Every structure is written in structure tokens, then in C-alpha cells.
Amino acid sequence: MSTPASTSAPARIAELWKRIGTVLAGDSPLQARIAEAALAATGARDVTLYFREREAWIRAGEGHGGVEPGEVPDPMPHGIFRREDDLWLPLRAEGELHGALRLFGLPDPEAPESAALLAFLLGSLVGAHRLARQVRDAEFELKSRLLELESLYDLGLSLGGQLDLSALADEVLFRSISLTDAGKGTLVLFEESGAVLLERSVGGEVLAGRDAAAWTLPEGGVINNAAASVPTAGMKLAACEKCLAVAISVPGRRLGALAVADKESRDGRVLDFTPTDARLLSLFANQAAAAIETARLHKDAIEKERIERELELAAAIQRQILPRDLPVVAGLEIAAKNVPTRQVGGDYFDFFPLSGGRLAFLVADVSGKGVPAALLVSTVHAAVHLQIDEAKTVAELIGRIDRHLQKYAATRKFLTCFFGLIEPDSGTLRYVSAGHNPALLRRASGAVEQIKATGVPIGMFPNSSWKEETVAVERGDLLCVYSDGITEALDAADEEFGLDRLARLMSAGAPGEICEKVFDAVAAFAGDVPQYDDQTLLLLKRS
Amino acid sequence: MSESCKVSSERRGDVVILWTDGYINNQGGEEIAREAYVHLEQGARGLVLNLEKTRIVNSIGISILIEVLEKVMDRKGALAFCGLTPTIDKTFRIMGLAQYAEIYPTQEEAIRGVDAKTA
Secondary structure (H helix, E strand, O other): OOOOOOOOHHHHHHHHHHHHHHHHOOOOOHHHHHHHHHHHHHOOOEEEEEEEEOOEEEEEEEOOOOOOOOOOOOOOOOOOEEEOOEEEEEEEEOOEEEEEEEEEOOOOOOOHHHHHHHHHHHHHHHHHHHHHHHHHHHHHHHHHHHHHHHHHHHHHHHHHOOOOHHHHHHHHHHHHHHHHOEEEEEEEEEOOOOOEEEEEEEOOOOEOHHHHOOOOOOOOOEEEOOHHHOOOOOOOEOOOOOEEEEEEEEOOEEEEEEEEEEEEOOOOOEEOOOHHHHHHHHHHHHHHHHHHHHHHHHHHHHHHHHHHHHHHHHHHHHHHHOOOOOOOOOOEEEEEEEEOOOOOOEEEEEEEEOHHHOEEEEEEEEOOOHHHHHHHHHHHHHHHHHHOOOOOOHHHHHHHHHHHHHHHOOOOOOEEEEEEEEEOOOOEEEEEEEOOOOEEEEOOOOOEEEEOOOEOOEOOOOOOOOOOEEEEOOOOOEEEEEOHHHHOOEOOOOOEOHHHHHHHHOOOOOHHHHHHHHHHHHHHHHOOOOOOOOEEEEEEEEO | OOOOOEEEEEEEOOEEEEEEEOOEOHHHHHHHHHHHHHHHHOOOOEEEEEEEEOOOEOHHHHHHHHHHHHHHHHOOOEEEEEOOOHHHHHHHHHOOHHHHOEEEOOHHHHHHHHHHHHO
């Protein structure tokens, strides 16, 4: 300390600052600049700089004199003091101890006033530097919180329109890892059955999906830190020191799990996750749960829409096939009606006016529902129209239709069918009933006879044959052919409408009126109970 | 995504392009800083960080990138980013990196931008 004692205080400060100022202006780390400035200002042989960090002393910088660093006195005296050959300068600012400077080999050991000045200047410098760092850290922290809020907002917006579960999982996992400073993370989603639907990991697997599926963490619960003592049954954590995990769930159902592990620090230590991290992860999991549920509902809605479209298509096919007008045939009164259900079954009826005033007709019921059934009806329709002029008998026609279906039908389905050919003049009815419900023949006398099946359903077994039967239809007799949607219509008590009720509705009236009565009776019987089978009724009365 | 961030670089005149692949965390940030400082010591003045293969950055990684940015600015150089995901782009803007480093959509635009600033 070579500053003359007689110099005024401001001059001494100016002189000292001049000496250390040029050194402090360099671009090496602050601690190195302070050490160099202290050497330049004092002419000491060597210097050691200590910073006070979290109640501990850290050697921050030193000169190049090769002097062994000494033990830092603890507690540090308030003012400058000597210890052996060293002069110790506590560095304080605003009453707070920030560090200490140990000067060794001073040329002028008797200059406490200048040393105090140096301690004051460097203490202020370290204090200001610390304050600047604290402000910067606080600003960084503030921006980090803002980033968290923005991320939550963005994630909400992003997930709101995200229907791809894979992209959704990535978005949630990436943000969770990033904002908690985790070293790694895993997101697992489950199917409703509990099987793993999707599993994503970054930086290494934190928990295996199969283990997470057995996870018994309560809904909304969080496990935090100390991976070794995670209080969960069945969940195994992969190699990690500390973890934070939450369930992804909606009320009553767990959709998955989200876990992050090993929170990083700048100095390489693994930190505890904070309550803020836990809250953030829970919020992410909640947003993910809502988005996953939305995606699932959307998928269901699309599936429902697809089915609706398929049913509309099937209904359109069916409408095209059913006759728009009833034939007018001398000697016969005819009525027919089909009421399709939402499920679109495969009922089909048709009329074929033939030469000599004859009339062929059929009522068929195809197995299955929807588009496959409608396509089979379409195939049957085409086959009947193609073959009806070729076949000599009803039985031959049915055989031809069967072979056509065995050869061309796209799906392995079958149908029941009542096919009749009536000569109005004679009243002779030739028919084949291929596994169809018994037709009813109400005699003019009021007696009702059943006309039972004469063979198996068409398309059911290869090389089948059908027996053709004949029945005489007298004037005033009424033939009733129907599909099982009529007799098997259910009421609220799960009881079927039945053949007896249908038979009782057969009367001496006009077929058109009887037809409406039957449908009214079935509707009244079923009430609000939804029906899943088409209802078809065909009535022929010989006049 | 790979467990550790890989960094590669190429010097083109006064500008160095650094490509990252993976998570920019403590380890990834240190890799970037190490590679950048080697080039700065060798006289490079402009840095372009192409992050097209990075989808996650944490706060430690950001603080290291700020240190690299400060070092570049101390040397009167320029730093630019390109290939950022929308999330990382927003993160950099909120955390203040975009205040002193430009963000470009493409690498070529970033090189031109840094070239112009260091010319």
C-alpha cells in the first residue's frame, strides 16, 4: 500500500481506482479481474479471493505467486485483520459479507487505511455484481414463470384441436420435460381394457407401460422425488434418482400416466422437483386427459357417422329395389308394405306379372343387416329377374337363384324366401317356402291355415333342393306372406307380437285395409320399444 | 429422440453453423458452448445455430445459450437461430434470446443475416 498517508481521501480513492480500474475493464471472469486488480493496487506477491456462497466459502480466484491458499477464518472478523504474513480484507457491501481477499507478501504492511479503501471498493464491486446477477436470475425466473403460463395456454389451444393421440402425447411430454428441467420423461396411455395404447419416452424410460398399467396411484395424485421409495404397487421406475409422476385421468377412468425424472441443475446435480413442478405436471396431465377424451369422442363420432352413412346407403339400395307400384292383375286384390328399421335389415318383396294373367311374387328376408344385407338383396333381385323367364317351375327357379348366390354373392349369407306363382283364373298357387315363416291362408270361411316351409333357406348349404307345393286358393281366400319383423316385433315386456295376433287380424276386408291394420297393431304393440328388423307384409286376395 | 444431444459444426468464412440433434439441456448446452467457443477462439465472429433436429430445450439449456450469446456479443459478433419448432421459437422469444439473436426460418437466411451483421 504505497499511497502516501498525507494525501486527501478523494485523491486516494481516485489513485486507487485508477490503478485497479484498467484491470477491471478486461473481459476475463470477474473473480480473475478482482484478483489481478488487488495485486496491481497493492503490489502484494500473491492474492487469494474467496466468495461467500450459501453460508460456505469458495475459492474464486488467485494470483500467480504460487502461494498456498490459507484456511478462511470462520467467523470472519468484521474489519481488516492480519494473520501471520497475510492481510485479510473482508469484502462487504450494504452490511452483507460477500467475500474476502487474502493478500500475501505486501511491500507496505502498515497501510490499513488504504487496505480499508480497497476492501470497500472491491466489496462494493462484488456486491454490485451479485446484485446484478440476482436481478438477472430473478428476471430469468420471471420469464420462466411466464413461459409456464404461456405453455399452459398454448397447450390448451393446441390440444383442443389435436385429434392425433401420438402428436398429442409428444406435445404433452416435450413440454413437461422442458418446463420441469427434467433429464427424461415417459408418457403412457392405456386402452379401456388396460392394455398399453401408446408409450413415449425422451432421454430414457422412466416407467414401463406394462408397469404403469398396474399403477394404483389415486386419481389426481402425485408422487414426488425419492424414486426408490415411490409408494405405488406394481409400478417400477427405471434407473433414475428422483421422479415426479401423475396419473392422466378423467372421472372414473385412468387414461394413462405421465412421469418425469432427474431435475437438472447447472452444476450437474440432480435436484428435487418443486411444488411448482408438481402443480405444472398435474395441469399438463389434466389438459392431456381432456384432449385424449375429446379425441376418443371424436373417433366415436366419426365411427357413428360412418355407420349412419352406411345405413343410409343400404336403405337407398333397398328403396331402389322394392317395387314402387303394385301390379294390377285381374282376379286378384293386392297389398304390400315394407317398413325398414334404422338398422336396415334385408327384407325384399317383389311381383312378376307373367303371361296368361299369372302373377309370381316373393317375400325374402336376408340374414344380417346394413350394407352387406342390402347388397345380397340386390344380388337376389338381379338373380330372380335374370332367371324367372328361364325356369320352368318355381322349384327350378329357387335352385337357380341358390346356385347364382353360391357363385356370385360377395358374402357368405343366406336368405329365407317365400316364392309363389298364382293363376288367378284357377286359383292354383304353386310355391316354395325356403325356410321362411309360415304363410297364412285365410279361407273365405274364416279358417286360417298355415303354409309351412318346403326346404332350407337359400344359400345356406351347397347343392340344396326345394320341393314345390301346390295349394288351391278359392275366391275370397286371403294369402298373407310376411317377414319375421312382423311376428317377432317386441313390446316393452320383451314379448313377441306372434303368429296368433297376426292370424286374428286376417279378415274378410280389403287387403289394403288389412295391411294398414296389421302395421297399426304391430306399432301399437311395440310402443316406444325400438325394433331392429324390417317389417314386410304381402297380401293377395282372390276376388 | 436420442438420449444425448449431438452437436456438429462447419465453418464457412467468418460464420460457423452448428447443428444440434436432441434435447438441449445441461449436457446439450455444454456441447454447444464447447463447440462454439472453439470456433470463437479460432476467430469466427458469427454463429448460426440450426435446431431443426431439436424439439426440447430446458431452462438450463437456455441459460447456457445466453452465455454463448453474451460471449459472441462481447466479441462484437452475431448469433442467429434457425430451424426452430414453433414451441422453441416462442420459448426463445419469451426468455429474451430473441432480443439479441435473430431467428430465421431457414439456414441460408440465417447465414446471410449473420454475415451482414459481422461484415
